Amino acid sequence: MIAFVQLLIKYALFKPFNVDITLNWFGFLLLILSTLCIAAAGNIINDIQDIDTDIVNRPEKVIIGKKVTEKTAYNLFIILNVIGVGLGFYLSNLVGRSGFFAIFVIISALLYIYATYLKQTLLVGNIVISVLVAMSILIVGLFELLPVVTAQNQATQLTFFKILLDYALFAFIINLVREVAKDIEDIDGDYKAGMNTLPIAIGRERATKVLFALTLLPLFGVVYYMLTYLYKQQIAVGYFLLFLVAPLLYITIKSFSAKTKKDVRHISTTLKIVMFLGMLSLLLYVFILKK
Numbered sequence: 001m002i003a004f005v006q007l008l009i010k011y012a013l014f015k016p017f018n019v020d021i022t023l024n025w026f027g028f029l030l031l032i033l034s035t036l037c038i039a040a041a042g043n044i045i046n047d048i049q050d051i052d053t054d055i056v057n058r059p060e061k062v063i064i065g066k067k068v069t070e071k072t073a074y075n076l077f078i079i080l081n082v083i084g085v086g087l088g089f090y091l092s093n094l095v096g097r098s099g100f101f102a103i104f105v106i107i108s109a110l111l112y113i114y115a116t117y118l119k120q121t122l123l124v125g126n127i128v129i130s131v132l133v134a135m136s137i138l139i140v141g142l143f144e145l146l147p148v149v150t151a152q153n154q155a156t157q158l159t160f161f162k163i164l165l166d167y168a169l170f171a172f173i174i175n176l177v178r179e180v181a182k183d184i185e186d187i188d189g190d191y192k193a194g195m196n197t198l199p200i201a202i203g204r205e206r207a208t209k210v211l212f213a214l215t216l217l218p219l220f221g222v223v224y225y226m227l228t229y230l231y232k233q234q235i236a237v238g239y240f241l242l243f244l245v246a247p248l249l250y251i252t253i254k255s256f257s258a259k260t261k262k263d264v265r266h267i268s269t270t271l272k273i274v275m276f277l278g279m280l281s282l283l284l285y286v287f288i289l290k291k
Contacts, residue, residue, distance in 0.1 A: 037084030042111030056189030126179035134168035
């Protein structure tokens with residue numbers, strides 16, 4: 001999904017409007033590869049740290065220790081991080097912003113700290129990982145738009161960067177809600193591992209009420225965005241109502257009545273679909289902005 005969204009940003013949002021961009025197709029491919037390598041490394045270290053909890057929560061999905069040894073997983077974690085951060089160093093110098101290299105180092109470090117420590121703390125880990133998901137969107141704007149800003153194109157570049165900010169905020173909120181849902185789903189394994197997630201701290205029932213309250217954020221946010229920016233565009237309004245507002249309303253109703261682990265898992269899966277549908281709406285801007 002990360003690669004797909006980044007491609008949508010470049011070829012569905014930037015290209016149709018001839019926005020001034022920095023990277024050619026090869027440079028952009030390297031940016032995607034760098035992002036994916038660092039994200040994959042984060043997934044690996046997360047799986048290594050989650051072996052004990054995953055055996056309880058989702059034994060059928062445990063890979064490390066069954067199909068892949070822990071040593072091999074650590075080696076892959078290091079290799080992917082080196083590739084991802086190394087490509088980030090090359091790209092930062094390529095666009096003439098060597099300071100951008102710090103972004104890749106910080107993201108890589110935060111993914112490690114999240115897996116080894118932050119995910120065990122109350123809400124902090126949920127917020128950090130959601131910020132990193134949002135950064136996978138913003139990083140395209142940082143590398144494509146900022147290096148070629150001039151006095152003449154500043155307004156245009158800012159307009160498109162603001163669109164990315166809106167989508168990054170959407171990704172942050174959806175992922176935060178999903179993280180809370182996953183914590184409720186995984187409460188048994190997390191409790192045995194000594195974690196201090198939200199449902200462990202306040203109880204499953206209260207955490208489910210918090211989940212319900214959180215589901216209202218993306219619902220109201222999408223409605224506000226639609227009424228503020230898209231109300232004159234029938235195609236966009238129709239898409240947002242059918243593929244975003246309706247499923248978000250469904251998620252809110254389901255979270256209010258969620259009782260079982262299966263209910264919460266269904267909410268988490270539906271949120272992932274909504275995230276995808278939200279990013280797919282980038283295809284609409286060729287109709288929205290040209291009118």
